[in-house]
Amino acid sequence: MLLPRHLLFLLGLALIVPLAHAAPPAVAALPENSVYRIPALTLRDQQGEVFAFDALRGEPRVVGMFYGSCQMACPLEIEYLKRLQHAVSAESGRSIPVLLVTFDPARDDAAMLRKVAGGHHVQAPAFRLARPEHGDEGMLAGVLGIAYRQLPGGSFSHNVKVSLLDAQGRIVASANASGALDRAFVEAIVALCAGH
Amino acid sequence: MKPIRMAGLLMLLAIAPAVIAADYVTIPAGQFVSALAIDGSTSRIAMPSFAMRTEPVTQADYLAFVAAHPEWRRGRVSPLLAGPQYLAAWQGPLTPGPAVPARQPVTEVSWFAARAFCAGEQARLPSWYEWEYVAAADATRRDARGDPARNQALLSSILAGSGNRPGTIGRHRANFYGVRDINRLLWEWTGDYAAMFPNADARVAGTGATLALCGGSALAFADKNQYALIMRVAALTALEPADDAPRVGFRCVRDIHGE
Numbered sequence: 346m347l348l349p350r351h352l353l354f355l356l357g358l359a360l361i362v363p364l365a366h367a368a369p370p371a372v373a374a375l376p377e378n379s380v381y382r383i384p385a386l387t388l389r390d391q392q393g394e395v396f397a398f399d400a401l402r403g404e405p406r407v408v409g410m411f412y413g414s415c416q417m418a419c420p421l422e423i424e425y426l427k428r429l430q431h432a433v434s435a436e437s438g439r440s441i442p443v444l445l446v447t448f449d450p451a452r453d454d455a456a457m458l459r460k461v462a463g464g465h466h467v468q469a470p471a472f473r474l475a476r477p478e479h480g481d482e483g484m485l486a487g488v489l490g491i492a493y494r495q496l497p498g499g500s501f502s503h504n505v506k507v508s509l510l511d512a513q514g515r516i517v518a519s520a521n522a523s524g525a526l527d528r529a530f531v532e533a534i535v536a537l538c539a540g541h
Numbered sequence: 542m543k544p545i546r547m548a549g550l551l552m553l554l555a556i557a558p559a560v561i562a563a564d565y566v567t568i569p570a571g572q573f574v575s576a577l578a579i580d581g582s583t584s585r586i587a588m589p590s591f592a593m594r595t596e597p598v599t600q601a602d603y604l605a606f607v608a609a610h611p612e613w614r615r616g617r618v619s620p621l622l623a624g625p626q627y628l629a630a631w632q633g634p635l636t637p638g639p640a641v642p643a644r645q646p647v648t649e650v651s652w653f654a655a656r657a658f659c660a661g662e663q664a665r666l667p668s669w670y671e672w673e674y675v676a677a678a679d680a681t682r683r684d685a686r687g688d689p690a691r692n693q694a695l696l697s698s699i700l701a702g703s704g705n706r707p708g709t710i711g712r713h714r715a716n717f718y719g720v721r722d723i724n725r726l727l728w729e730w731t732g733d734y735a736a737m738f739p740n741a742d743a744r745v746a747g748t749g750a751t752l753a754l755c756g757g758s759a760l761a762f763a764d765k766n767q768y769a770l771i772m773r774v775a776a777l778t779a780l781e782p783a784d785d786a787p788r789v790g791f792r793c794v795r796d797i798h799g800e
Contacts, residue, residue, distance in 0.1 A: 382619045384657065481660060483732065487653055487782040488621050494669065494736030497586045502736050 375402065379514035380488050386480035388446060390473040391462035393455060398485070402514055405537045406442050409507035409522060410482070410491045411474070412449035413457040415500070418523065422505045423465045425522040426472070432531050439538040441509075443472045446485060448493050449501065450476045490519065509534055512541060563602065563662060565592040565795055566719040571683070573674045576764040577737065577774070583764075588674050593667065594792040596710050596721050597646035597729065598658060600637050603628075606658050608635060613654055622653040626785040630706070646707045646727050646790040652782035655730045659793035666732035667794040673770070676724050678717035686767065695769040698725040706787055723792075724769065730791040734777045 381399040389395045411419040426443050433441045447453040458474045493503035505522040518533035570590040574583050607614045614634040629649050632638030659665050679685035707727040715721045
């Protein structure tokens with residue numbers, strides 16, 4: 346019984362491995378300033394789905410970063426992005442997906458992401474909170490202009506910059522996700538979605 | 542062309558052992574007060590133990606890196622990850638040339654490139670606190686920052702070197718920990734350099750600075766005598782992560798398992 350089971354396992358591997366390593370479908374090469382060209386980054390969202398960051402290409406998206414145990418700026422950032430999604434829907438009838446990646450993966454495990462998402466009533470894939478599983482989220486922060494620094498005590502000093510990426514991952518516009526909605530940012534999203 | 546290629550290959554072979562043998566020393570855990578204030582006041586920081594490269598990453602180290610990682614060669618690297626000045630002093634993508642001796646710290650490398658290099662040797666860029674903790678030492682003392690003569694000497698070295706490429710590694714004694722050239726030769730990227738004055742971004746947007754931040758907001762110098770350090774922070778925070786400056790290089794650190 347052992348041998349066939351091993352064989353089955355190997356056969357299974359043979360099926361899975363090529364799929365896992367297969368390049369994304371033969372789409373046009375990404376532009377050289379595409380954010381999706383950062384070194385490979387694998388993410389897991391609040392619903393447990395694992396995906397490659399560069400597999401998000403194909404539609405416009407708003408991307409930012411946060412951390413789950415943040416008491417002030419991040420809850421405001423999430424609420425800002427919810428208002429942003431509502432404004433875009435109201436003005437264009439289109440939806441703009443949001444991705445927030447944690448820069449505190451040590452504490453932001455799957456349960457923490459679920460808790461934060463539940464508290465704000467946001468669901469993937471329209472509003473994803475994700476943690477890095479493999480790869481360097483710092484590279485993502487760098488290309489998005491997101492700065493963070495851990496302070497003694499465990500909290501972070503950070504900004505709340507969010508960026509609109511076009512379908513190929515080029516940064517079209519950015520905003521600080523706090524306070525009143527940035528009109529120019531809303532209009533950039535509406536214009537990009539209309540053209541997509 | 543052929544002899545030149547051969548020479549390049551021989552050089553790569555010659556430096557390969559040095560790259561493998563990149564030296565890290567253990568930096569013991571300790572208490573530390575940063576010269577940077579958080580919310581306008583100082584705080585005592587408990588630094589865990591870690592390992593740090595004894596020397597800045599050299600031109601030779603970096604040549605071996607780009608030889609092994611074509612995506613980081615000049616001309617191939619994404620413009621998001623390195624600007625037009627990336628390795629600008631090199632003759633060619635795999636030829637540093639005579640202007641950049643092998644034993645000099647590599648500079649004109651972006652924060653992204655430095656990060657990728659460190660990942661390639663199972664390491665990372667130090668945090669500002671890690672860098673500052675080690676740089677507080679002189680040859681005999683763990684924390685020599687209270688010595689005005691030492692502070693003046695560091696400032697003089699920096700002013701004398703400004704405008705020039707960093708000199709050769711190893712002209713000064715190693716510090717208390719066995720780390721070399723951390724204060725005088727060059728500025729060094731830290732992993733969190735961009736967040737030293739994080740409220741800057743919030744101010745630009747015209748929104749309340751405090752709302753844009755979790756944790757500390759007003760970050761300034763608690764110890765106003767650290768001019769060399771203030772210059773360093775000012776130089777680093779002026780940079781974008783894709784910038785490649787002639788006096789900015791880096792070294793890497795590693796976590797110590799179990800810490």
